[in-house]
Amino acid sequence: MASTQHVLLSPAELAYIHASLSLSPPIRPDGRTPTQFRPLVAETDILPGTNGSARICFADGTEAIVGVKAEVERTPGADAVYDPDHAYDTNAGETALEAGQSDWVELSVEIPGVRDDDSGVAFLSAVLSEALLADGAFSARLRINRRFHWKLYLDILLISPPLSYPLPLLSLTTHLALLSTRLPRLKSEGDEDPFFDDDWAAAPHLFPRHDTTTTSRPPITLLVMAAGRNIVFDPSREELAVADVALAVSVVATTAGTGKKGGGRSLRLLSVRTIDPPSRLTPPGVANEANSAYGAKAAGLVAGQGQRQPEARAAEAERVEGVWRAPRGGSKAGVLAALVGKVLEEGGVVDEVLEALEGVDLG
Amino acid sequence: MADRRRINGPPGATAPPIYEDDSNQESSGFKATRTRQPNTIRRMYLKTGVTPSASGSAYLEVEMPGKSGASGLKLSCTVHGPRSLPRSSPFSPHIILSSHVKFAPFATKQRRGYLRDPTERDLGTHLEAALRGAIIADRWPKSGVDIIISVIEGDQDRGTAKNQADDSWEDMNVLSGCITVASAALADAGIDCVDTVAGGVAALVRDGSDNGKTKIVIDPIPSEHDKIEAACCVAYLPSRDEITNLWFKGDLPSKEAGLYQELVEQGILASKQANRVLVECLGETVG
Numbered sequence: 001m002a003s004t005q006h007v008l009l010s011p012a013e014l015a016y017i018h019a020s021l022s023l024s025p026p027i028r029p030d031g032r033t034p035t036q037f038r039p040l041v042a043e044t045d046i047l048p049g050t051n052g053s054a055r056i057c058f059a060d061g062t063e064a065i066v067g068v069k070a071e072v073e074r075t076p077g078a079d080a081v082y083d084p085d086h087a088y089d090t091n092a093g094e095t096a097l098e099a100g101q102s103d104w105v106e107l108s109v110e111i112p113g114v115r116d117d118d119s120g121v122a123f124l125s126a127v128l129s130e131a132l133l134a135d136g137a138f139s140a141r142l143r144i145n146r147r148f149h150w151k152l153y154l155d156i157l158l159i160s161p162p163l164s165y166p167l168p169l170l171s172l173t174t175h176l177a178l179l180s181t182r183l184p185r186l187k188s189e190g191d192e193d194p195f196f197d198d199d200w201a202a203a204p205h206l207f208p209r210h211d212t213t214t215t216s217r218p219p220i221t222l223l224v225m226a227a228g229r230n231i232v233f234d235p236s237r238e239e240l241a242v243a244d245v246a247l248a249v250s251v252v253a254t255t256a257g258t259g260k261k262g263g264g265r266s267l268r269l270l271s272v273r274t275i276d277p278p279s280r281l282t283p284p285g286v287a288n289e290a291n292s293a294y295g296a297k298a299a300g301l302v303a304g305q306g307q308r309q310p311e312a313r314a315a316e317a318e319r320v321e322g323v324w325r326a327p328r329g330g331s332k333a334g335v336l337a338a339l340v341g342k343v344l345e346e347g348g349v350v351d352e353v354l355e356a357l358e359g360v361d362l363g
Numbered sequence: 364m365a366d367r368r369r370i371n372g373p374p375g376a377t378a379p380p381i382y383e384d385d386s387n388q389e390s391s392g393f394k395a396t397r398t399r400q401p402n403t404i405r406r407m408y409l410k411t412g413v414t415p416s417a418s419g420s421a422y423l424e425v426e427m428p429g430k431s432g433a434s435g436l437k438l439s440c441t442v443h444g445p446r447s448l449p450r451s452s453p454f455s456p457h458i459i460l461s462s463h464v465k466f467a468p469f470a471t472k473q474r475r476g477y478l479r480d481p482t483e484r485d486l487g488t489h490l491e492a493a494l495r496g497a498i499i500a501d502r503w504p505k506s507g508v509d510i511i512i513s514v515i516e517g518d519q520d521r522g523t524a525k526n527q528a529d530d531s532w533e534d535m536n537v538l539s540g541c542i543t544v545a546s547a548a549l550a551d552a553g554i555d556c557v558d559t560v561a562g563g564v565a566a567l568v569r570d571g572s573d574n575g576k577t578k579i580v581i582d583p584i585p586s587e588h589d590k591i592e593a594a595c596c597v598a599y600l601p602s603r604d605e606i607t608n609l610w611f612k613g614d615l616p617s618k619e620a621g622l623y624q625e626l627v628e629q630g631i632l633a634s635k636q637a638n639r640v641l642v643e644c645l646g647e648t649v650g
Binding site: 117120123126134251268272273331332 | 617
């Protein structure tokens with residue numbers, strides 16, 4: 001699984017990273033501020049065979065490509081022969097058809113070196129599709145008329161080895177790809193068979209950019225973790241290895257009116273999931289007082305200790321400052337609330353990220 | 364990947380059953396409504412030690428009140444281990460947890476195949492995260508434990524076939540049941556935990572009968588409410604006052620962050636109530 005892959009760091013290194021992240025202000029291994037993202041290179045419309053595509057490359061070398069393909073599909077049930085006995089069924093169906101359905105979007109995630117039926121990959125695609133479908137507004141955009149809809153295939157490919165937990169990268173790339181997605185302009189009217197304009201230049205964007213009314217954007221999912229009393233955004237692999245708790249938070253931003261940049265943007269919380277932090281699988285350190293190499297008595301000689309594994313002794317020992325121990329138990333509700341609150345903060349990281357992504361040339 | 368070893372049913376060529384509404388019930392304004400208090404969970408039955416061949420096992424049943432033809436939640440969990448890892452696997456200073464959640468083919472309205480689908484894998488990941496926080500993993504280096512849950516009946520009201528798209532809310536109820544039953548089975552297997560962990564669900568619902576106002580209920584049944592705005596499933600350790608797994612889904616404006624916290628708190632309340640059943644059940648086994 002991608003989040004719990006083996007971290008090759010010694011207990012001493014883990015203790016050092018955790019201690020420096022718990023300082024105030026925290027010192028991160030790569031010198032970023034707690035809310036700073038890794039620098040990234042982004043481009044869109046790189047795949048000519050798709051309706052929309054994007055590529056993002058993070059500074060640590062992880063790189064992802066997303067391609068969006070759309071197909072026209074018949075909406076099942078809409079062609080049903082009208083039957084007076086079941087009049088209410090059709091009525092009920094109509095409201096459902098207005099809204100759009102979750103199976104109109106198909107999302108697949110591929111990560112090199114990981115089997116496609118791996119539960120970590122299933123988890124990643126569940127997080128991403130949950131955010132897309134949470135408010136129902138996205139699938140409603142795919143409706144053509146009462147009988148037809150677009151079926152959207154989102155293929156998310158990580159093309160580098162998973163050096164860090166790829167969730168933020170995949171989410172940002174998906175966001176950009178959806179922003180650049182264009183669907184052919186509809187020429188037919190009403191419920192007749194759809195007929196499209198063959199001029200690609202006239203094709204409107206799925207998410208219109210210069211709208212006079214409210215503009216909504218595809219959701220983004222951020223990874224945020226807590227270490228000590230500090231909250232750190234976009235953790236790298238080493239930082240995630242010492243996380244007390246890690247959360248994936250999905251938000252969507254709606255901008256009211258044409259206003260200036262960032263003005264009137266309001267956020268909506270779509271989903272929150274705890275990520276199983278790899279820190280639980282890290283080996284514990286042994287304090288000098290308990291280490292026989294430094295003059296501590298051997299296990300068998302200490303009365304009442306019996307013959308026990310050295311690792312087990314290390315784990316049961318008192319917590320010593322500077323000696324790494326994997327976190328045990330969960331986290332307080334207050335900590336989780338603080339993490340989510342920090343994401344939803346006005347003028348915070350989400351605004352910064354969205355503004356940066358708006359700056360990407362959509363071709 | 365096709366499953367070629369078993370005789371499977373037709374691969375998706377059958378039409379899903381559309382049940383006719385009972386016209387008498389419809390005309391008399393019958394609709395399943397919530398009769399419980401908003402802050403009480405459904406009654407549940409929990410028993411440990413049901414599978415003799417496993418090192419630990421438990422069975423959980425949650426009732427579906429009111430309607431006939433409706434099925435509640437029935438879960439069976441077995442724990443195999445702790446046992447030594449195969450020689451080929453690398454050294455691990457901790458116990459390796461692997462959890463499998465599988466719906467029986469007949470557990471839900473939509474037939475499930477024999478291979479685990481993405482939803483089941485996703486639930487398995489959540490369950491693993493919830494349990495890993497509770498288990499004292501460093502007491503068993505170089506060993507592994509398998510937690511296998513089969514969902515015999517998913518929490519679905521079979522009477523309502525119309526709103527088929529809304530079934531994803533039931534996954535939260537299933538997950539909270541999975542956490543509770545797995546915790547009981549772990550205790551039955553004698554695996555050291557910091558505390559018993561239990562799952563709880565709270566939802567923000569909007570009902571036509573309340574003039575469209577929202578309210579928070581715990582342990583929701585989706586078919587009893589007009590619309591579920593948001594829901595949250597927590598796994599909670601009562602004696603340490605800690606959350607090991609949190610899953611929130613829905614659509615909440617950021618101005619109402621208080622509502623989110625309220626949901627989590629109500630989820631904790633639901634989890635505490637489930638935990639009481641769990642502790643009582645374990646007490647019976649010991650005593």
